[in-house]
Amino acid sequence: MSQHHLDAARRAVAGQGLDAEPAAQVHRSRPAKLLKFSTNGIPVTNRVQLWEHHNSRALISLDIRTMDEAPLRASEVNLHFPSLKFAEVKGSAQVVERNERFIRQNPTDVIAVFFALEGEAFFYYGDGHESLKPGHAVIYDADRPFLRGFSKGLHELVLTIPRDDYLELSGGKPLLKPQVVDFNRGKPLNRHMHALARLINATLAGKTQPGQTAAPERAEDTALELLGLLARGERGGANPGYLATARCYIEDRLDDPQLSTAEVAVAVGISERHLTRIFAEAGEPPSLYILGRRLEVARDILSDPAQRTMPVGKIAADVGFASQGYFTRAFKTRFGAVPLQFRKNTLSEFAP
Known part of the structure; x- marks a missing residue:
């Protein structure tokens, strides 16, 4: 990892003045912090305000509004690494927005990845919009205006990364428009996103991914490798990212007696020889x-x-x-x- 990324990690650690419980150690010197929020037990009149407050300190500052007269129901589990943040978000029908004025008052300097697990949503940005369904993921600069709405509620995973770190992964290519990926489809790029969703979900749940000795301890590094593959959108990624995607693909296809090294290589987007070398390096x-x-x-x-x-x-x-x-x-x-x-x-x- 570059010196730039290490410096960013140190800044992130220094700035985390949150009430949190220790969750894990990433390479021991980089602690991860776990935060949880739920509207259960909160008076109805205070729920939106406290939901906004939690997101502001734990994920992304948002202007949040309910879409009907029903009381807001929401919960969130957050895991903060030195650079990345993981979250699982559930909630009833609502609209979340960051317009130009709100962004000026609440800059985040992060790129966000939203993984839709349940519920359909609309996503308006600049001069365009997207209709999102379960299995869709969106990569977007959180300091560009957007409006997201969930008419039947939401269940999603979220990852954020400092913009400077993302630019380093992308080779300096800024994210001017949202990148939408169907992570249930079969292209290699989509499989990298699927592996990233699986990693986030398992890490938040405290589960061990196949091939790892403990769930959180290398989660940030693996997520960064997978993000690099997604940000570049081309070959030439680092081996750990391809390895994570390959293991995820294998896990989904274990019941197929015809599963082969050649098939896994095609799914990941590299040659069979390259795949064999990556696995050999891993043991x-x-x-x-x-x-x-x-x-x-x-x-x-x-x-x-x-x-x-x-x-x-x-x-x-x-x-x-x-x-x-x-x-x-x-x-x-x-x-x-x-x-x-x-x-x-x-x-x-x-x-x-």
Whole structure:
């Protein structure tokens, strides 16, 4: 990471005068802070004001209005890294705006990425507008005027990055118009966005991503690598970004026995040789990584008391093995017992 980014990170840490609870350490020297907000228990007349106040200190300053007579319902979970901010936002019908006057009074100097999970929305900006549905993500400069509306409520993930850091990732290319990406579609650029959404969601939930030792500890660096791929919109990204996208794609396709290294490479947008080199640098070739993830998922199913009656053949098929015999041999090699014996040994401790 560049000296510029490190300086930005230090500035961010110095400026975080928020009441927060420690959540994790990013490389130990870079603490992340967790904040939470909910309108539950707040008097109806104060909800919009306090919702605006929370967003102002924890994410982006917004002028917020409800769209009907119903009391505002809203909640937010925020995770602050030295440079990036992650958030999960839920709320009832509302309009959020940053017009020119509001921006002059409340500058943010950040680029925001909004990931729509539930609910349709409209997005007006400058001389254009977008209709957004679940699965759409928007990258936009938060200091350019916009109006966003959620007629049936919202559920979204949000990421913000200082504008200077984004410009460094994009090679100095400013973001003059919103970039809309359908992160449920199949293009490599969309898959990078899908991987970024998956990373944010897992990190906020405190879950470990496949291939990571702990959920938050490298989340900011991985998110920056993925943002770099999105900002440049071309090849030449750093290997960790491609690795994160490849692992995300593999996770979504584990049940396909035809999943191959070549398919993953095409999905990510690099050559098979490049993909193999990236995985080798991380510790194992992609074929062994796929096999390992299948066996780990099968192990988790076999260890689950609620699924004690699921046939081994179905488990093998569900995790992408075309042959139950091969699954049994591979499982024994990995875990020292055939699946049925492993299940018996593991579930015996749950016996009454």
